[in-house]
Amino acid sequence: MIVIGELINGMFKDVARAIDNREVDVIQHLAEDQVKAGAQVLDVNTGPYSKNPVDDMKWLVEAIQKTVSVPLALDSTKPEVIEEGLKLVSKRAIINSTSADEEKMSRIFGLAKEYNAQVIGLAMDRSGVPNSKDKRLELAAAIVAKAMEYGINTEDLFLDPIVLPVNVAQTQGHEVIESLREFRMLCDPAPNTTIGLSNVSQGTKYRSLVNRTFLTMAIANGLTSAILDPLDKELMDAMITAELILNKNIYCDSFLDAYRKK
Amino acid sequence: MIVIGELINGMFKDVARAIDNREVDVIQHLAEDQVKAGAQVLDVNTGPYSKNPVDDMKWLVEAIQKTVSVPLALDSTKPEVIEEGLKLVSKRAIINSTSADEEKMSRIFGLAKEYNAQVIGLAMDRSGVPNSKDKRLELAAAIVAKAMEYGINTEDLFLDPIVLPVNVAQTQGHEVIESLREFRMLCDPAPNTTIGLSNVSQGTKYRSLVNRTFLTMAIANGLTSAILDPLDKELMDAMITAELILNKNIYCDSFLDAYRKK
Numbered sequence: 001m002i003v004i005g006e007l008i009n010g011m012f013k014d015v016a017r018a019i020d021n022r023e024v025d026v027i028q029h030l031a032e033d034q035v036k037a038g039a040q041v042l043d044v045n046t047g048p049y050s051k052n053p054v055d056d057m058k059w060l061v062e063a064i065q066k067t068v069s070v071p072l073a074l075d076s077t078k079p080e081v082i083e084e085g086l087k088l089v090s091k092r093a094i095i096n097s098t099s100a101d102e103e104k105m106s107r108i109f110g111l112a113k114e115y116n117a118q119v120i121g122l123a124m125d126r127s128g129v130p131n132s133k134d135k136r137l138e139l140a141a142a143i144v145a146k147a148m149e150y151g152i153n154t155e156d157l158f159l160d161p162i163v164l165p166v167n168v169a170q171t172q173g174h175e176v177i178e179s180l181r182e183f184r185m186l187c188d189p190a191p192n193t194t195i196g197l198s199n200v201s202q203g204t205k206y207r208s209l210v211n212r213t214f215l216t217m218a219i220a221n222g223l224t225s226a227i228l229d230p231l232d233k234e235l236m237d238a239m240i241t242a243e244l245i246l247n248k249n250i251y252c253d254s255f256l257d258a259y260r261k262k
Numbered sequence: 263m264i265v266i267g268e269l270i271n272g273m274f275k276d277v278a279r280a281i282d283n284r285e286v287d288v289i290q291h292l293a294e295d296q297v298k299a300g301a302q303v304l305d306v307n308t309g310p311y312s313k314n315p316v317d318d319m320k321w322l323v324e325a326i327q328k329t330v331s332v333p334l335a336l337d338s339t340k341p342e343v344i345e346e347g348l349k350l351v352s353k354r355a356i357i358n359s360t361s362a363d364e365e366k367m368s369r370i371f372g373l374a375k376e377y378n379a380q381v382i383g384l385a386m387d388r389s390g391v392p393n394s395k396d397k398r399l400e401l402a403a404a405i406v407a408k409a410m411e412y413g414i415n416t417e418d419l420f421l422d423p424i425v426l427p428v429n430v431a432q433t434q435g436h437e438v439i440e441s442l443r444e445f446r447m448l449c450d451p452a453p454n455t456t457i458g459l460s461n462v463s464q465g466t467k468y469r470s471l472v473n474r475t476f477l478t479m480a481i482a483n484g485l486t487s488a489i490l491d492p493l494d495k496e497l498m499d500a501m502i503t504a505e506l507i508l509n510k511n512i513y514c515d516s517f518l519d520a521y522r523k524k
Contacts, residue, residue: 213503217482241475
């Protein structure tokens, strides 16, 4: 599992304030804490209230790269914000994200090719998030086809079936889990898969329990990465254990510590 | 999920002593506690050290039925022990278990027919536990075929792929999880599935974590019942949440309490 840390996101009040005030230490601590906790990639999102997302993205990328050396997932709905980030990254980046919309895919896969980036592809289009596995699969297949057209390796795609909150879209959990399983069979080499995990527990009372339960169920069905809160220790324990059960890490009695020391 | 409480089993020292000394209250408390915690069925096993398993089984069944009214899973390798239990049960019982061995199946399905019992079918035969999904599927199919021969409804079968400890058989977790998914497609109506959950964590350091992680992964792939420790609250929380995610219970903010009050 590739753990993508979700915490550097301007939708969180503290982060939005740190971006506005250019508080380097707040962002750098968030970067360091997530990497220490097991994040292999850091998501970077200026947030919905950013007045100057291009400048904010540039500042964030530079601030983060001064203290940690993991790859970044440049997270924005605006291709020009992503592009400014791509110009600055020192490691191969992940673009977060394209949808299956034609115009969007052309722009994003063009950037991916130009800057040698990986891409998260959301199984949605202009008509919104599908409510069935079959529609998700259709959109994911369109993303795979377009990526191939641009000469992008399918392993460099992270297909995302789009997780919805269980309290408002309860029928969708099963559709998402089954979609992950089928996404992996869309092409060879198999694409990576990802989810924005925390969305599943949005507005629920037992957020961590819902998150970690969903995560292990998804891992059992082909999830290869997730955007999540790596500081949630119980979540990370569940993830490590799920991977152990699937024989992805070698068993030892202290397998939790062993994973974290890696 | 049908929760089968595992705690009335003579392999546990306290239970073995209670059976030997005919300590009714020890057994009845175990029965009551498990039912209160959410067990819908209680497994009853005289244990490996019972000198007189037929008498012990009869005593256990009577002691348990005086205080709770849930069905029992009569758990013994000896058909004559199961039969004496079947004569006494007040609710429809589950026979735990038959293997795919011809002689064993004939005897057990004969009993199931005679006493209108459900049956747990283990995907193993005289040569032992298979080490692949395909072999498990072959044995499960043989069990289904034999059950049909005896006129037993396939929904009254609980197919068990046999969980092995992750610390000694680490490749088998994935095989078991995938077996569960395929067992459900063996016939229509789909058979039930079950596992002896605690076996997966035998000898490991983080038993509860390993158990609950495995359980949610299995539920995501077609597990419809499990023999487990219902007094492990975190395990039950994980199970309830996994079922919520699969839309088997209706969401409400206090979904854990709501499940338990049912």
